[in-house]
Amino acid sequence: SQIHLLVLTLLIIITLLTPITTNTSQPWDILSDNNFAGKLTTASSSVESAATDFGHVTKIIPSAVLNPSSVEDITDLIKLSFDSQSSFPLAARGHGHSLRGQAAAKNGVVVNMRSMVNGDRGIKVSRTGLYADVDSAWLWIEVLNKTLELGLTPVSWTDYLYLTVGGTLSNGGISGQTFRYGPQISNVLEMDVITGKGEIATCSKDMNSDIFFAALGGLGQFGIITRARIKLELAPKRVKWLRFLYTDFSEFTNDQERLISETDGLDFLEGSVMLDHGPPDNWRSTYYPPSDHLKIVSMVKRHRVIYCLEVVKYYDETSQRTVNEEMEELSESLKYVRGFMYERDVTYIDFLNRVRTGELKLKSKGQWDLPHPWLNLFVPKSQISKFDDGVFKGIIPRNNITTGPLLVYPMNRNKWNDRMSTVIPEEDVFYAVGFLRSADFNNWEDYEKENMEVLKFCEDAKMGVIQYLPYYSSQEGWVRHFGPRWNIFVERKYRYDPKMILSPGQNIFQ
Ligand code: FAD
Numbered sequence: 001s002q003i004h005l006l007v008l009t010l011l012i013i014i015t016l017l018t019p020i021t022t023n024t025s026q027p028w029d030i031l032s033d034n035n036f037a038g039k040l041t042t043a044s045s046s047v048e049s050a051a052t053d054f055g056h057v058t059k060i061i062p063s064a065v066l067n068p069s070s071v072e073d074i075t076d077l078i079k080l081s082f083d084s085q086s087s088f089p090l091a092a093r094g095h096g097h098s099l100r101g102q103a104a105a106k107n108g109v110v111v112n113m114r115s116m117v118n119g120d121r122g123i124k125v126s127r128t129g130l131y132a133d134v135d136s137a138w139l140w141i142e143v144l145n146k147t148l149e150l151g152l153t154p155v156s157w158t159d160y161l162y163l164t165v166g167g168t169l170s171n172g173g174i175s176g177q178t179f180r181y182g183p184q185i186s187n188v189l190e191m192d193v194i195t196g197k198g199e200i201a202t203c204s205k206d207m208n209s210d211i212f213f214a215a216l217g218g219l220g221q222f223g224i225i226t227r228a229r230i231k232l233e234l235a236p237k238r239v240k241w242l243r244f245l246y247t248d249f250s251e252f253t254n255d256q257e258r259l260i261s262e263t264d265g266l267d268f269l270e271g272s273v274m275l276d277h278g279p280p281d282n283w284r285s286t287y288y289p290p291s292d293h294l295k296i297v298s299m300v301k302r303h304r305v306i307y308c309l310e311v312v313k314y315y316d317e318t319s320q321r322t323v324n325e326e327m328e329e330l331s332e333s334l335k336y337v338r339g340f341m342y343e344r345d346v347t348y349i350d351f352l353n354r355v356r357t358g359e360l361k362l363k364s365k366g367q368w369d370l371p372h373p374w375l376n377l378f379v380p381k382s383q384i385s386k387f388d389d390g391v392f393k394g395i396i397p398r399n400n401i402t403t404g405p406l407l408v409y410p411m412n413r414n415k416w417n418d419r420m421s422t423v424i425p426e427e428d429v430f431y432a433v434g435f436l437r438s439a440d441f442n443n444w445e446d447y448e449k450e451n452m453e454v455l456k457f458c459e460d461a462k463m464g465v466i467q468y469l470p471y472y473s474s475q476e477g478w479v480r481h482f483g484p485r486w487n488i489f490v491e492r493k494y495r496y497d498p499k500m501i502l503s504p505g506q507n508i509f510q
Contacts, residue, residue, distance in 0.1 A: 063107050067115035078502075088109060094164030095167060099469065111224065123135070125150055156177050157352060159355055162359070170225070171422070186417060220503030237347065241344045246337060257381065266313055272406055275397065283362050313327060373447035375454060381428070381431065422468075435451070
C-alpha cells in the first residue's frame, strides 16, 4: 500500500503541474462543430428524458444526448472530449434505472446506449463455448429470450430483467442465485471497454486484466462497456418455488446460512421481512393464495415483524421425479412455523421474469414513475441480528412509514473477486438488505430521512455495513465507502479516465 500511496501522490503532483486551461468555451461549442451525422441531439424531449431516472428524485439536465449507432460513435465522442482543452463530461445511460442521477451528465452528453440495439444484431451465442457475446445495451430479458431459443441461459440474475447488461455490470447484479453462482460480474468472461481516453480495450481475467476487473462494478468510472461475454449453461424448463414463514429471526437466518453453505442444493435463495402493512403480496411478486391472505396478515399483526424464506429448485424432464422428494426433505429440515409453507410450480422464464407482472400493473395505474427512495446495503453476517433488533424491529416499525418489499438474504463472499471494483464486507457470509420503497412526490423525503437514520444506526454501531448501488453527494462519502480500496480506485481513475470525463453523476470525482 506504500507503493499505491507513492503512485497516487505522483499522479496528483502531475495533475497539479498540468497548466489549467483558461479557455471558457462550453461543451456545446465543440459539439456543435461535430454533428455526428445527426446522432447528437439537443431536442428538449431527448434532453428531458435523459435528465431523470427510475428514482425520480433528481433532475440533471445534459447539454445534449448522443444516440450512437456504432462503437465508433462513442469512441469519437470520448476522444473529442479527451483531446479538447475544455473537456466535457459524458455518461453512458443504459435503461436509466438508477436511483439518484448516476447515469446523468450535467452540462455534458448522455450517451443513450439503447440506440445501439438493432433487431437481433448484437448477440452471438456459442453453444460449444457456452457463452454469449452481447452488446452491453441489451436488456437481460432480451438476452434470456435469445439464449433460451438455443436451450441455454445465463446463470446469475437480478430480480428484475429490464436492466441493461452494461448497467448491472457497472454495479454488481445480485439476486437469489448469487450465493451459488456469484453476482453477474463474476459471470463475465471477456469485455470490450472504451476508456476515458477513447481507447478500446478487449479484456478478460488474463488479458488487460486490470481494466477488466476495474470496469466490473466500476460505476461507469473507467470506461464504457460495449460488449460482454456472458457465461451460459443449459436452461432448465421449470422451477419449484417455495416460501416459508418464520417468526424467529435467528431460526430464519440459521436456515438461510445453512442452505447457502450446501454446494449442490438450491438454485435460488432470498428472504424478506413482512411488516404490519396491508396484504402479504406486493408489486415485486404476487405469490400467496388469496384464501391464505387473512391467515398471514393476522400472523404479521400478532408478531409485528415476520420473515419469509424463499427458495427455488430448477428441474426438467430428467430431474422431475426427484425434485419433489428433495423439496420435501428440505421442508422437513427447516424451522419455519408449521402450516406456513407455500409452493408454486412455474416455468423457468415466468420465474425469472416474475417482477414484470407487478411492473405492468403499477404502470397501468400510473404508479410506476414515482419517487423511489431505495436503500440497499450489504450487512456482515456477524451484525445481522443487531441489524434486525435495531432496524427491522426498531427504526422501521417505530417510524411506521415503510411500505414495499424489504429484502434480506445472504451470499458467499468466495463467489466474488477482490480485484473487481464493487466493495463488499470482509466476512465470509454477508447479507443483502434492500428497502424498495415507492413514495409520493410530496413525501419521498420522509423515506430519505429514514434511510439516513438506518445508515446512522449502522455507523454508530460500527457494523461495517456497506451500501450497494451507493449514493453519496460528495467525495468524502466515497472515501469512506471504499475504505482501504479508495487508493486503488483513484489510481485506476487516473490511469483510464485521467480527465475525469466519465459518469459524473456518481459524484465521485468532480
Ligand atoms: P443506468 O441507470 O442507465 O446506469 C447505471 C450506471 O452505470 C451509470 O453510472 C451509468 O453511467 C453506468 N453505465 C450504464 N451503462 C454502462 C456501460 N455500458 N458501460 C459503463 N457504464 C455504464 N440490481 C441488482 O443487483 N439486483 C436486482 O435485483 C435489482 N433489481 C432492480 C429492480 C428495479 C425495478 C430497479 C429500478 C433496479 C434494480 N436493480 C437491481 C438496480 C440495477 O441493477 C442498477 O440500477 C443498474 O445500474 C440499472 O441498469 P440500467 O441499465 O438502468 O443502468
